[in-house]
Amino acid sequence: MPELPEVETVRMGLAPVMEGRVIAAAEVNRDGLRFPFPPRMAERLTGARVLGLRRRSKYILADLSTDETLLIHLGMSGRMLISGVMLGEFHHPHPAPAKHDHVVLHIEGGARVTFNDARRFGAMDLMPTPGAEAHPLLAALGPEPLGNTFDETWLAGRLAGRATPVKSALLDQHIIAGLGNIYVCEVLHRAAISPLRLARDLTSQETARLVPLIREVLAEAIAAGGSSLKDYRQADGELGYFQHSFRVYGREGAPCPTPGCTGTITRTVQSGRSSFHCPLCQR
DNA sequence: ATGGGGGCCTGCCGGC
């Protein structure tokens, strides 16, 4: 599920439940996920007030009154379930404990936030709030695509001379932080650039048009998530799942949606991952 | 230094 727009949607959904509230208790049901949880994580969370929720790339950062910051990464299958609160006009009761409920935060006032992650590629960590950006997982990340430091000059500089396909380059979190397999496919389709092209071979015009398209695709996806979040259509209070209308991702064999294009979306495998593109209008 | 591939996990879906 989680690329930048999904993580941002989860952050926005958690904010009204967590921000300004105290974590009354934390249940930690295993030693860790992708790597071990920090020592005494439950105790360090208990009693802390959540001052604010931030996002960096695909990470959610919860700044706590204890001068520590909780880092949350959803991996491939991580979900945050909210319960015990009014979601829209409906009250969401606490569900029975489920398989893969690894961490449960009991929020003062009765809400509950459950981190469920079947594949356990997710992560949680705690670090001092000052200098949180220096965390090993965050320090080397490239710029936020929706931020000011991401621009054509930066992108051109990072693509120059790279003998890797542009698809792989855009997935590289050191070049740009937050894109994943889906949105890279979508961006390249809108830009009419084949994912198979080598990064170093892009013209400056092509690099220039990627920048606003990356912003556009992400902004649209966040808007779509935000609107589906607003009325909380999800019966179980689960955040981050909504129907996106993808133009190419997962649409092998479908006609290319580009107006006037008669191509068919094909699936290829690059670095072991599926790429979807139209060989006719993406060159 | 850079690029490619393997591995981490579980669940689900389609085909036989």
Next chain:
DNA sequence: TGCCGGCAGGCCCCCA
């Protein structure tokens, strides 16, 4: 119905 292979939106690590 049951089993099996293939697939999954992320990321780190190692090797050439």
